[in-house]
Amino acid sequence: MIVPVILITEAKATGTKCVSAQCERCGAPFEYQITRTAVAHAPSALSFHAQKRARVKLERMLNTEHELVPCPSCQWVNEEAIRQFRKTRHRNMTPLTVLFALVGLVAATFFYFGAINIFDHPPSLREPFFLGVIFATLLICGGRLLWQARLRARIDPNNHAPGVPPTVPAGTPPAVLRSSEGVPVASIPSTSPDVENSAWAIFRAGTLQLPSLCCKCLDPAATQFRWPIIGELRVDVPLCACCARSNMTVLWLNIISPAPVCFLIAWGIAQFVPILDTTAIYTVTGLAAFIFYVAYLGSVIPRIVPCRLQVSDPQRALWKISFKNQDYTALVIHALAEAERTPDVEL
Numbered sequence: 001m002i003v004p005v006i007l008i009t010e011a012k013a014t015g016t017k018c019v020s021a022q023c024e025r026c027g028a029p030f031e032y033q034i035t036r037t038a039v040a041h042a043p044s045a046l047s048f049h050a051q052k053r054a055r056v057k058l059e060r061m062l063n064t065e066h067e068l069v070p071c072p073s074c075q076w077v078n079e080e081a082i083r084q085f086r087k088t089r090h091r092n093m094t095p096l097t098v099l100f101a102l103v104g105l106v107a108a109t110f111f112y113f114g115a116i117n118i119f120d121h122p123p124s125l126r127e128p129f130f131l132g133v134i135f136a137t138l139l140i141c142g143g144r145l146l147w148q149a150r151l152r153a154r155i156d157p158n159n160h161a162p163g164v165p166p167t168v169p170a171g172t173p174p175a176v177l178r179s180s181e182g183v184p185v186a187s188i189p190s191t192s193p194d195v196e197n198s199a200w201a202i203f204r205a206g207t208l209q210l211p212s213l214c215c216k217c218l219d220p221a222a223t224q225f226r227w228p229i230i231g232e233l234r235v236d237v238p239l240c241a242c243c244a245r246s247n248m249t250v251l252w253l254n255i256i257s258p259a260p261v262c263f264l265i266a267w268g269i270a271q272f273v274p275i276l277d278t279t280a281i282y283t284v285t286g287l288a289a290f291i292f293y294v295a296y297l298g299s300v301i302p303r304i305v306p307c308r309l310q311v312s313d314p315q316r317a318l319w320k321i322s323f324k325n326q327d328y329t330a331l332v333i334h335a336l337a338e339a340e341r342t343p344d345v346e347l
């Protein structure tokens with residue numbers, strides 16, 4: 001029997017656009033940069049189609065979406081921007097709600113037309129089953145929609161205005177002011193860095209400039225730890241020569257030493273499987289040793305590397321990085337905040 005397999009390609013497109021805004025309260029003009037990443041899927045044979053769809057989606061996102069940038073004069077966040085921003089949040093709840101609705105619809109149809117005969121139920125049970133499924137579907141889907149609306153309504157930076165500065169989402173870009181000649185003259189951060197309580201430095205892909213100090217001991221950096229590529233992002237982490245050497249030694253020890261141990265455990269287990277001949281024992285041993293080894297590396301290597309790197313908000317192209325040395329994370333947060341205060345002449 002031939003089983004057709006369709007491979008799916010994922011295409012991503014990331015772009016930045018300068019948005020001109022005007023405060024709806026005091027009328028002050030300002031600008032900010034919006035960055036978005038669009039994702040599209042298509043069968044592998046139509047990968048060009050996925051790329052095209054990702055680019056079209058990105059264009060639409062850049063033209064219609066907003067960031068919650070407070071007015072640099074009065075700190076007000078435009079209500080229209082909040083409305084649009086809310087629509088783009090908690091979207092990941094929608095597919096499961098639609099799936100529940102479809103399953104409920106199919107189940108209700110099944111009970112109404114088919115189940116009575118199949119399960120030999122008396123016809124009097126038809127309507128209670130049908131109505132029960134419809135009621136449960138409405139309850140689950142309605143509850144999820146209400147919960148989604150509630151989560152979105154919580155995004156309300158003007159909640160305590162006026163007087164209290166708005167709390168905007170992490171990664172909100174700074175407001176940029178231009179001179180009458182059109183030159184950027186000031187960049188006003190939308191968020192103030194919470195160095196004390198933040199274990200993570202949040203940054204936009206391409207904007208991370210790490211201080212050239214060793215991320216483990218804060219001595220001057222002499223080399224870099226090349227982070228394996230995660231998605232499309234690669235970060236070169238500064239290290240001094242001493243920390244780089246000890247890091248490499250521990251890394252290689254953990255790569256090499258578990259291999260014979262994994263093999264011995266797998267070989268021992270294979271001996272206890274009664275129906276195996278010699279060839280099968282070798283095969284099972286090799287396979288089990290490989291699985292143990294990969295599982296070990298997967299659990300240990302993230303603890304050896306000097307920092308953790310994760311996607312923070314994929315749609316807004318935000319990443320977050322945390323170093324084992326929390327003082328270095330604080331330095332990175334400060335460096336990112338300082339960069340936000342520098343007007344970008346390329347804007």
Ligand SMILES: [Zn+2]
Pocket residue numbers: 023024025026027028071072073074075076
């Ligand atoms: Zn204003």
Ligand SMILES: [Zn+2]
Pocket residue numbers: 214215216217218219239240241242243244
């Ligand atoms: Zn060091």
